Amino acid sequence: MMKRLVSFAALVALSASATAQAPLPFVLKQLGPGVYAAIDGPEHKAGSNAGFVIGDDGVLVVDAFFTQDAARALVAEIKRLTPKPIRYVVNTHYHADHTGGDQVLRDAGAIIIAHRNVRGWIRTNNVNLFGDRITPELKARIEALPLPDLVTDKDLIVWLGARRIVVRTVLGHTGGDLTVAVPDARILFTGDMLWRKVPPNLIDGSVKEWLATDATFLGGPAAAAMQFVPGHGDVANAKDVDDFRAYLTNLRRLVAEGRKAKLANDALVQYVAPKQRRVYPDWTISDRAIAAEVKYMDQELAGTKKRPVPQPD
């Protein structure tokens, strides 16, 4: 009996240490007092970046990852750092790689804040986002995503006690985008308005609006000291914002050149891809990503780009 007890205890100890050592699907980085970025790990198990701000009387989370498992790991990390309640999650946009874990945050007590248009798109347009990679399981998961509780098409201030969080409505990535600023720490969570060293998904975007919005990230005297949490890629600075804008500008220029030479479809991709890769050798640019970017940029320049249409409330 004693021996059985000992081995059971050993087993429990073993499984406890195995759980403790299970790697997080993201890397948690403290950027300022009570401000954390959760950066998608090298295996991309979280699907995107997220983060959170610990205020005087509660926690505000920015984005919820793609999987509920990753969201659960985020909640566990928050609980490890603070006993304060999780009060809000802000969805920077409707894409499922940022909203897939919303139910976990809601179950943890959060009110889901999003742009007004997200309610009309989250359960439908997310299916298009995956194109030929959609599966019946993923479709069912998308159709069951919770709808946001609190929506806005204006800027919003959320007070966490004395801590002021500024939620801004911006244009560019989907037509329903929010950024989240923590002015006292000079930190901006940009959602997918910024990608660092990875090509952005332009499926719902307007590069014209996007470039204009990102220019505002660099406005103001504090820009050089700002830290940015992008939607994808590591924590960024003002130079990364510059690089990202230059990437989009270069893409638009190359696609325009190709169109002028009457190139289309694959030929246009073959014209743009090697040139873009040569200018951005340290970016991870997959064939699939650059082909999609060229296609959507071509559509935007042709005036045929389809973007999500706001639905009635």
Ligand SMILES: [Zn+2]
């Ligand atoms: Zn997105």
